[in-house]
Amino acid sequence: MKIAVLPGDGIGQEVTREALRLLELLELPGLEVEHGEVGATAYRNQGHPLPEATLELARSSDAILFGAVGDPSCDNLERHLRPEQAILGLRAALGLFANLRPATAFPGLEHMSGLKPEIAREIDVLIVRELNGDVYFGDKGTRVREDGQREGWDMMSYAESEVRRIAHTAFRAAQTRKNRLTSVDKANVLETSQLWRDVMIEVSAEYPDVELDHMYVDNAAMQLVKAPANFDTIVTGNLFGDILSDQASMCVGSIGLLPSAALGERQTDYGTFGLYEPIHGSAPDIAGKNLANPMATMLSLAMLLRHSLGREADAERIERAVAEVLADGVRGGDLGGSATTTEIGDAVVTKM
Amino acid sequence: MKIAVLPGDGIGQEVTREALRLLELLELPGLEVEHGEVGATAYRNQGHPLPEATLELARSSDAILFGAVGDPSCDNLERHLRPEQAILGLRAALGLFANLRPATAFPGLEHMSGLKPEIAREIDVLIVRELNGDVYFGDKGTRVREDGQREGWDMMSYAESEVRRIAHTAFRAAQTRKNRLTSVDKANVLETSQLWRDVMIEVSAEYPDVELDHMYVDNAAMQLVKAPANFDTIVTGNLFGDILSDQASMCVGSIGLLPSAALGERQTDYGTFGLYEPIHGSAPDIAGKNLANPMATMLSLAMLLRHSLGREADAERIERAVAEVLADGVRGGDLGGSATTTEIGDAVVTKM
Numbered sequence: 001m002k003i004a005v006l007p008g009d010g011i012g013q014e015v016t017r018e019a020l021r022l023l024e025l026l027e028l029p030g031l032e033v034e035h036g037e038v039g040a041t042a043y044r045n046q047g048h049p050l051p052e053a054t055l056e057l058a059r060s061s062d063a064i065l066f067g068a069v070g071d072p073s074c075d076n077l078e079r080h081l082r083p084e085q086a087i088l089g090l091r092a093a094l095g096l097f098a099n100l101r102p103a104t105a106f107p108g109l110e111h112m113s114g115l116k117p118e119i120a121r122e123i124d125v126l127i128v129r130e131l132n133g134d135v136y137f138g139d140k141g142t143r144v145r146e147d148g149q150r151e152g153w154d155m156m157s158y159a160e161s162e163v164r165r166i167a168h169t170a171f172r173a174a175q176t177r178k179n180r181l182t183s184v185d186k187a188n189v190l191e192t193s194q195l196w197r198d199v200m201i202e203v204s205a206e207y208p209d210v211e212l213d214h215m216y217v218d219n220a221a222m223q224l225v226k227a228p229a230n231f232d233t234i235v236t237g238n239l240f241g242d243i244l245s246d247q248a249s250m251c252v253g254s255i256g257l258l259p260s261a262a263l264g265e266r267q268t269d270y271g272t273f274g275l276y277e278p279i280h281g282s283a284p285d286i287a288g289k290n291l292a293n294p295m296a297t298m299l300s301l302a303m304l305l306r307h308s309l310g311r312e313a314d315a316e317r318i319e320r321a322v323a324e325v326l327a328d329g330v331r332g333g334d335l336g337g338s339a340t341t342t343e344i345g346d347a348v349v350t351k352m
Numbered sequence: 353m354k355i356a357v358l359p360g361d362g363i364g365q366e367v368t369r370e371a372l373r374l375l376e377l378l379e380l381p382g383l384e385v386e387h388g389e390v391g392a393t394a395y396r397n398q399g400h401p402l403p404e405a406t407l408e409l410a411r412s413s414d415a416i417l418f419g420a421v422g423d424p425s426c427d428n429l430e431r432h433l434r435p436e437q438a439i440l441g442l443r444a445a446l447g448l449f450a451n452l453r454p455a456t457a458f459p460g461l462e463h464m465s466g467l468k469p470e471i472a473r474e475i476d477v478l479i480v481r482e483l484n485g486d487v488y489f490g491d492k493g494t495r496v497r498e499d500g501q502r503e504g505w506d507m508m509s510y511a512e513s514e515v516r517r518i519a520h521t522a523f524r525a526a527q528t529r530k531n532r533l534t535s536v537d538k539a540n541v542l543e544t545s546q547l548w549r550d551v552m553i554e555v556s557a558e559y560p561d562v563e564l565d566h567m568y569v570d571n572a573a574m575q576l577v578k579a580p581a582n583f584d585t586i587v588t589g590n591l592f593g594d595i596l597s598d599q600a601s602m603c604v605g606s607i608g609l610l611p612s613a614a615l616g617e618r619q620t621d622y623g624t625f626g627l628y629e630p631i632h633g634s635a636p637d638i639a640g641k642n643l644a645n646p647m648a649t650m651l652s653l654a655m656l657l658r659h660s661l662g663r664e665a666d667a668e669r670i671e672r673a674v675a676e677v678l679a680d681g682v683r684g685g686d687l688g689g690s691a692t693t694t695e696i697g698d699a700v701v702t703k704m
């Protein structure tokens with residue numbers, strides 16, 4: 001059993017450190033934990049945001065715990081050397097096609113949301129975002145046209161098999177929830193979306209117990225503000241998923257609390273191979289100051305234990321401890337509190 | 353001076369009718385008003401959602417007042433026959449490249465928003481959306497790949513000149529506001545966005561009085577929930593603009609009140625050629641029941657008078673009357689009131 005830990009940049013270092021304290025407490029027999037570099041940190045030390053050694057480490061593990069990447073000092077590097085390429089590269093190289101992004105209100109924290117508390121309180125949506133295709137990974141480039149003008153271009157596309165496999169992930173996820181799945185697309189404009197919609201409908205025949213509906217992405221962005229509680233499970237493409245899942249997490253109000261999983265097709269001896277990361281970024285402004293909230297990373301570790309290591313009880317143990325610490329009023333700066341990164345770590349460790 | 357009126361489908365008929373009552377009141381000398389069919393209505397009567405005669409009418413006018421298109425009965429038609437093709441076709445054929453979508457809170461109505469009233473109350477953002485390019489109008493199709501799979505694809509692109517002209521529109525608009533412009537893109541992933549960003553920076557040199565910043569679209573979707581009042585003017589591409597402007601209008605809370613303009617390059621004798629429409633849709637569920645709020649269309653007419661006919665005073669007269677009627681407590685069902693379409697029309701007419 002091997003976990004690769006890739007803390008990355010900024011607060012990524014601090015938040016993974018606290019999450020690992022919980023992992024140690026669990027004393028999983030035969031567990032190997034190995035660290036690797038990614039992002040600006042890796043670029044500085046090894047000349048590339050996703051060094052070959054890190055990729056090898058990731059490939060040889062059962063699961064990856066990822067911190068965050070991003071550093072303003074890299075803004076002017078060529079695209080393939082920027083920190084973001086670490087996460088995009090891992091998703092592509094490891095076939096991490098299924099991004100699970102739960103956005104669920106935390107009792108007592110609904111006032112942190114920009115939404116009205118009575119609306120925010122009810123949010124419990126799982127966004128299943130396709131992570132290996134779409135305009136993210138199509139051909140792209142800049143060319144000079146015949147008339148001398150520069151033009152930037154990116155190919156958007158989805159093949160049947162890509163839609164089909166994320167559809168199965170989403171329908172199965174909906175079955176563990178309220179059996180309602182909303183597929184978000186822009187089929188009134190995009191052929192990519194029309195194929196997406198057609199395949200979703202085809203796959204739905206295999207899940208008669210799940211109610212499937214379709215929504216245009218512009219409408220989905222509106223409904224997430226107006227009545228987010230109406231959503232149960234959402235499935236959507238890479239680009240729309242990027243936008244909507246960030247919007248949804250802000251509707252919950254505490255992005256310092258939200259975890260995510262990116263699952264691949266490979267089955268390990270204990271579950272499904274995957275990468276787990278908090279949805280927040282590297283937050284360079286507060287990095288190294290012991291100010292970051294490590295809870296999203298702790299909850300990402302819980303997802304890792306559940307999905308990749310088959311340790312449901314341990315996952316729940318972490319989730320319960322985090323919830324109890326929150327209920328005790330221990331809150332980081334992101335939640336209007338003053339608890340430091342290590343204080344939050346201490347509190348969760350004590351609770352466990 | 354000629355205005356083409358294209359009421360379209362569903363409540364489009366009712367809301368344009370009430371707006372035209374205000375236009376009559378203004379008694380503009382030499383004004384010609386001519387009606388045309390679009391959308392499902394045009395498809396039923398003439399076999400096409402954007403008949404040649406309607407396009408001719410639009411071309412020969414100084415401005416277009418558009419209601420709404422869309423009808424569930426058309427969902428299974430081939431793409432080129434669906435109602436939405438009317439609006440997409442008009443934008444393309446008439447070169448309507450600049451979509452202005454103001455989202456401004458209405459005093460006393462902030463409780464209609466899903467956002468907290470203290471956040472909603474402060475919203476005053478103008479979204480300038482490019483409307484003639486991007487993945488909307490690139491090549492697209494469905495093909496069968498060598499491995500036998502279907503694949504849907506759409507080409508996303510922007511050429512320098514397309515970005516440049518919308519940049520000028522946006523910088524000029526920002527100059528009439530708080531001189532702050534946020535350009536929204538996804539330059540960390542898309543080459544189209546990288547070119548967009550590069551050109552925005554180039555054009556910004558001509559507007560030293562405007563402060564330009566850049567934001568990724570996923571972050572923009574978060575900030576519109578968290579702190580929408582921080583935005584002054586936003587400029588973005590067709591696809592991101594579709595999503596963010598709908599999200600922003602829902603943040604304001606009263607989509608029955610929000611107008612929009614789609615401006616072309618052609619100058620008329622009185623201003624800029626453009627198409628004006630409420631941002632809400634055809635609302636088939638309440639169509640024909642005298643329940644729709646015509647205020648968004650009235651305010652769209654005000655934009656028409658301002659931008660295409662150079663009648664600022666008349667535009668303000670309409671805007672003032674609508675604001676006063678709202679202040680009097682006359683509210684449609686969309687705002688939790690019970691005033692009918694014609695009652696709201698009567699109230700605004702009386703006020704004027």
Ligand SMILES: CC(C)[C@H](C(=O)O)[C@@H](O)C(=O)O
Nearest residue numbers: 084085087088242540541570
């Ligand atoms: C960093 C960036 C490339 C990435 C994405 O767009 O996928 C991020 O926004 C995310 O959602 O994980």
Ligand SMILES: CC(C)[C@H](C(=O)O)[C@@H](O)C(=O)O
Nearest residue numbers: 188189218436437439440594
């Ligand atoms: C009807 C649809 C094609 C259109 C768009 O996506 O542009 C609409 O959503 C809009 O924003 O005007």
